[in-house]
Amino acid sequence: MEGLVSLKTTPPGLSFQASPPPTSAIKFLLVRRSLPASSMGTRRRNGVVSIRAQQSETKDESATVSPANGDVETALKVKEWEVGMFHNEVAATQGIRIRRRPPTGPPQHYVGPFEFRIQSEGNTPRNILEEIIWHKDVEVAQLKERRPLFRLKNALDSAPPTKDFVGALRAAYQRTGLPGLIAEVKKASPSRGILREDFDPCPLLCKEFIVDAWQIYYARTKGADAILLIAAVLPDLDIKYMIKICKMLGLATLVEVHNEREMDRVLGIEGVELIGINNRNLETFEVDISNTKKLLEGERGQKIREKDIIVVGESGLFTPDDIAYVQEAGVKAVLVGESMVKQSDPGKGIAGLFGNVVWLSSLLMDMTYERSSHGYERWELNQSILLNLSYGLGNVVWLSSLLMDMTYERSSHGYERWELNQSILLNLSYGLGNVVWLSSFLMDMTYERSSHGYERWELNQSILLNLSYGLGNVVWLSSFLMDMRGNVVWLSSLLMDMTYERSSHGYERWELNQSILLNLSYGLGNVVWLSSFLMDMTYERSSHGYERRELNQSILLNLSYGLGNVVWLSSFLMDMTYERSSHGYERWELNQSILLNLSYGLGNVVWLSSFLMDMTYERSSHGYERWELNQSILLNLSYGLGNVVWLSSFLMDMTYERSSHGYERWELNQSILLNLSYGLGNVVWLSSFLMDMRGNVVWLSSLLMDMTYERSSHGYERWELNQSILLNLSYGLGNVVWLSSFLMDMTYERSSHGYERWELNQSILLNLSYGLGNVVWLSSFLMDMTYERSSHGYERWELNQSILLNLSYGIGNIVWLSSLLMDMRGGSLINQFC
Ligand SMILES: O=P(O)(O)OC[C@@H](O)[C@@H](O)c1c[nH]c2ccccc12
Known part of the structure; x- marks a missing residue:
């Protein structure tokens, strides 16, 4: 010594x-x-x-x-x-x-x-x-x-300086919350020569059967930063001695064990920072990943944590499930061969291994690299992305696993983390996603109700409230309700529970009851259930009098926001029509509001248009007001979207009228286009609409051209309008092909329009990222931007980040984003992971 x-x-x-x-x-x-x-x-x-x-x-x-x-x-x-x-x-x-x-x-x-x-x-x-x-x-x-x-x-002396292998692994884990990756990669193969020119590996592990210290020196001369020592081969003294040599040369050591005995031996050696648990029995070459778990159980795991040793899970890891399994067992890094080496594209290999999570974590990683310099703000941003993602929702599996991770950390991170957890859950409930998970979560919470008391129950209520905002997808809500307690029964039984509690919670609870119903009607839900509920309420009408009826009305109004089953609504309206004589003007007014609201949602345009026709018959007697109403409905319809065919035919009609109605009509035309551009979201219909009107793409662009012709007379305002339409279109998303071709046109004009045009370009892209659209295009654009990074510097990168942030608003579908990121990063991912 x-x-x-x-x-x-x-x-x-x-x-x-x-x-x-x-x-x-x-x-x-x-x-x-x-x-x-x-x-x-x-x-x-x-x-x-x-x-x-x-x-x-x-x-x-x-x-x-x-x-x-x-x-x-x-x-x-x-x-x-x-x-x-x-x-x-x-x-x-x-x-x-x-x-x-x-x-x-x-x-x-x-x-x-x-x-x-x-x-x-x-x-x-x-x-x-x-x-x-x-x-x-x-x-x-x-x-x-x-x-x-x-x-x-x-x-x-001429070897490249050592890189901090252990530090890189620790940092990777901290950044991503996922095990750091030690990947088997090749710059060249004897048979195929150089495989990757731009090979700039992270810290390098020499994965060799070391039997002699000479090999350690040799590895260092070749640029190794860490050495694998196999406890099944080397006696304790050899390991100790080799660790000393490695330390002297600035190398890290990864000491590999296969069984309890080897683990115990290695835990008795001073200075071990990395222990690898090989799931492959090197005597038989059989693989069993439960070996990792077995060796980390009980006191051994305890000791490892006390010594702050990083455990590397080795061999037989192929899927995100495998990674999750060894991570759960306590592994903070993984050594992966086969599933990486077999991939021509390392990015794909990593994605296959870490799953959809990879993109977000890789994004987070990028950001983490910058954390040191950007400090807390960047971390905050990190959180926002998670929160925003939870809005969209997407891959609930990922989020729930994240939540689980967070739960593990609850003890150490205390209340704040828990708070974040709650926000994510609340946000998730906005979106909707995987109802199964949410409903099972709700069930869990119910079990906990006794112990967590009122707060938990409150949370339950919030989630229900939010759920009722979010969904839109009737099928899932109704199936959710069915899953929970059978058809309709659950929600109504919840309401009943609440009713039982009414005596003790009094008015507030009842209010809450009402809100849930109101919100449900926003989303839309199972109209059948709602209508049956309304019927129940109708029976009670006599006793609850006017207030109940008012409530009834609100629910109907709200229903019309969502959209629901127009058939039912129209039949309801018919009922009301029968009552028109007796209820007079107010009822009629109500009728109108419902129609207006319906037009927000969208519904069955056929019915609406036939209604409009009815109204048209009445035009003579109701005069200008009626016509005005007509216009509003059309405007509102354009928010939603509905049956494009009808709208376009309406636009045509209006065109015929242009000569007689002059400028105002034309203005209306413009508003409808503006509103249309807000609403859609459904690329297919807009593009099909465009196609219907004048063939592929041609129509809108020709409209723009028309407007352009008018530019001379209408000047700048018209041009401004043009821009708004494009901006709004980009919100929805539309036919990316068209937009991108438009952007290209604009690019041609860049020289003459200068910076403003370019700015506009950026806005459109940002807005596009809200919607999401054609990922292929976006990703290729992002790639272009990447190429430009060197010359445009930090601002461009910032823009990149904004797009990603916005994307995180939009999507929900993590799969596409991850594939996008994968496409974008490809090989560079591997560096970031190591
Ligand atoms: O290809 P796999 O199953 O992902 O395994 C990689 C790595 O763990 C394995 O190559 C390995 C780890 N330690 C070793 C020691 C000797 C030979 C091989 C190994």
Whole structure:
């Protein structure tokens, strides 16, 4: 040990040679074939010093290269073999089953007296690992002969500086919350030559069967930053010694274990920072990833956490489930071969391994890289993206797993984290997503109700409230309700529960009841249920009087916002019509509001248009007001979208009227177009609308052209309008093809319109990112931007971020984004992950 202390204070190469610890004597003796016989005599007492001293002397080299005497050479081999036997004995006491040397004699490549050995149990490897080690032993001996240690040491100076392997793994885990990836990658293959020119690997691990410290030096000269040491092969003293050498050379060590015994041995060694658990039994090559879990259970896991050791899960990891499994077991990094190496595109390999999560985490990673310089704000941004994502919703699986992770962290992060959890849940409930998960979550919460009391119940209520805002998808809400407690029963039974509580919670609870119903009607839900509820309420009308009826009306109004089953509504309206005579003007007014609201949603345009026709018949008697109403309905319809055919035919009608109605009519035309551009979202219909009108794309652009013709007379305002329409179109999203071709046109004009035009371009892109649209286009655009990054610098990058932020608003579908990111990043992902 003293020798090791001195190692630190003197130049690495020299000190190493001057005073190595005793174990290294064994190691170096094992493979050193050029020692004079005289020095062997001192081996057992103080062999280390003498051997080292000679290793560093050049004059030894001649002996190595050309043995003067065959007998001496043979004698040396015998000695080496004896030492190997000694090594086997030491190893066996530590439960190491791998024999470093064939116990009954040197293996067959030895020359001289051993040449004719017959194959026997004693010189036949017992398993694959043993066979590899025996081969490795010989291979290293030969390599050392060609390049003795002192020469390697000279080469150390020209090796690239070491990179912080452990630091990179820790940072990766912190950044992403996912295990850092140690990927097996290749710059070139012997058969196919250079595979990747721009190969700039992260810190490098030398994944080799190390049997001799010489290999460590060799690896460093080749640029290694970390060394794999296999506990199934190396006795404790070797591991300790090699760790010291690695430290001296600035290398990290990953000590690999396969079973409990090896784990316990390694946990007893000082200075171990990384332990790899190999799921592949190197004796049989069978893979079982539960090995990782087994070795991290109980006290062992405890000890690892206390020592702050990073555990690397190794082998047999292919899917996000596998990664999640080992991460759950306590792994903070993974060593992956097959599933990466088989992929031509490393980005795809990573995505296959880490799943959809990869894009977000890779995004977060980018941001994390910047965290040091951007500090807290960036982290905040991180949170926003998560929150926004939860609005969209998308892949609930990911989010729920995130929530689970967060739950694990709850103890350490306390209330804030929990708060965030709640927000995400609330937001999730806005979107909707995977109802199964949410409903099961709600059920869990119900179980917890007793223990968490009122707050939890409140949260429950909020989620229901939000759920009722969000959905839109009637099928899921109704199926959700059905899943929970069977058809309709659940919500109404909830309402009943609440009713029971009414006595104690009084008016507030009842109010809440009402809000839920109101909100439900926003979303839309199962009209059947709602209408049956309304009927129930109708029965109660006599006793609850006017208020109930008012409520009834509100629900109807709200229903009309959503849209629902127009058939039912229209039949309801008919009922009301029968009542018109008795209720007079108010009822009629109500009728109108419902129609207006319906037009917001959209519904069955056919019915609406037929209604409009009815109204048209009445035009003569109701005069201008009615006509005005007509216009409003049309305007509102354009918000929603509805039956394009009808609208377009209406526009045509209006066109006929242009001559007589003059400018106002034309203005209306414009408003409708503006509103249309707000509303749609459904690319198909807009494009089909455009197509219907004048064939593919032509119509809108020709309209724009018309407007352009008018520019001279209407001047700047018209042009402004033009821009608004484009901007609004970009909100919805529309036919990206068209937009992009338009952008191209604009680009041509860039020279003459200068910066403003370019700004507009940016807005359109930002807005497009709200909707989402054609990812292919966006991603290709982002790529273009990436190319431009060098010249446009930080602003462009910022824009990139905004687009991503906005995208996170829009999407919901994480799958596409992740594929986008994957496309974008490809190979560079791998660097970020390491
Ligand atoms: O290809 P896989 O199953 O992803 O495994 C990679 C890596 O863990 C494996 O190559 C490995 C880890 N430690 C080793 C030691 C020797 C040989 C191989 C290994």
